[in-house]
Amino acid sequence: MNAPIRHFKVAVAGLDLLHATRLKLACSLLLAERMDVTLHPWNGQDADLLVVGGDASAAEATREAEALGVARLTIARSVQAATAAALPHGASVRDINQQLAVLLAATGAAEDDAASLAALPVSLLQALQSPAEGGMLLLQRGAVRFAVDAATRSVALPPGLSLAELVPLLDDQAWSSTPLDTATFQHQYGYLLPRRRSFEALYFSIARHRPSLLDTPAAGTPVRLQHWPDLEHSDVPAEWLLPIAQLHARRWTSSSLAAACRLPHDTVQSIFSAAIASGLVPHQENTVPSPPRSAGLRDSRFLGWVARRFGLDLQGGRA
Secondary structure (H helix, E strand, O other): OOOOOEEEEEEEEOOOHHHHHHHHHHHHHHHHHOEEEEEEEOOOOOOOEEEEOOOHHHHHHHHHHHHHOOEEEEEEOOOOOOEOOEEEOOOOHHHHHHHHHHHHHHHHHHHHHHHHHHOOOOHHHHHHHOOOOOOEEEEEEOOEEEEEEOOOOEEEOOOOOOHHHHHHHOOOOOOEEEEEOHHHHHHHHHHHHHHEEEHHHHHHHHHHHOHHHOOOOOOOOOEOOOOOOOOOOOOOOHHHHHHHHHHHHOOEOHHHHHHHHOOOHHHHHHHHHHHHHOOOOOOOOOOOOOOOOOHHHOOHHHHHHHHHHHOEEOOOEEO
16 A cells, blocks of 8 residues: 655745756656655745755855755755755756655654654544544554544554554554545545444453553442444453443443442443443433342343344353
8 A cells, every 4th residue: 555645845946947847857756756746936934845056046045944944955066966965067857856855755754753752642542532523543653554533433444453453552652643534545545444443342442451541430430331332242251241231221330230240340340431431321320220130130132132142152151
C-alpha cells in the first residue's frame, strides 16, 4: 500500500527563467515520491523550502528565510560543487529533483518527529473517548496502523492485527495521529474497511488485557447494559458471559454480581469499566438493586441463547 501523499510549499526568489522552468519540472517529478509541491514567489513566510538564485533579490530572501528557520536550496554560479543545500549554475532537472527530494523529506521527517513527541500516552484512548465529531484518525506506530472512525464508533484494523494484539500497544508513546477525511481514507486505506470492530469490542478487549487503562466505577455503582455488547466469541472469556447476561437482564452492583456469579470482584469491575466506557450504560441510576434471584429462577431461554451464540456448554464450559 502506498504511503499518503505529502504536501509541500516551495518558494522561489532570484531564479532566472531557465532554472525556474527546470525547478517546475523537477517538482512535478516528485509526485513519483508521493510529494505534491506547490511553487510560489517568496513572500517572507509560509514555505517549507526556499530555492534561491544568484541575483541581488535572492540575498534578502535568504536572510529572511534564515531568520524564520526555513530550509534553503541555492542555485548559483558561485557554487563550485553540488551539496545538500546548493547546486551550481546549469543544474539539470534531475539534479534539482534529487536535492528537492532530500531536503523536503528531511523537512517532513522533522514535522513527524514533532507530532510524535507531542502525543501523550493517553492520546489514543482520548481519540476513542472524545474524537472530533464525525472525524477519522489514522494512528500509526512503526508498521502498525489502524483507523478510528468517530461517525461509526469503530476501529478499522489491518489484516493480521487482532484487538488482543493492539490493546497492549495503546499507551505506547511512539504513536502518531493523522486526521483523515472520508475520501482519503477510502482511497488510501480502504483495505482496512473489511476489518472494522466496534468501540464496544475494543473496550471489552481492553478490560480483559489492560484493565488499568480504564476508569474504575465508584463502589456500589449500579449498572445495567442497554443492549448486548457487540462481541465475538474470541473477545471475552467464557466465564464473562454469565455476568454480561445478568447485566443485560437488570441492574447489579459489582459486589452483588461477583457473589452471584462466583467470580473475583476485580473481574466484575473490569466488565463494569468496559460497559461504562463503551457507552452501554448511558444513565447511571443510584437506586439500590433488588437482591439477586436464585439460580433456579434465571431465564433459561436467554442463557440458552447466550450458550448457542458463543458455543458454550453451560454445564462444562466451551463446547
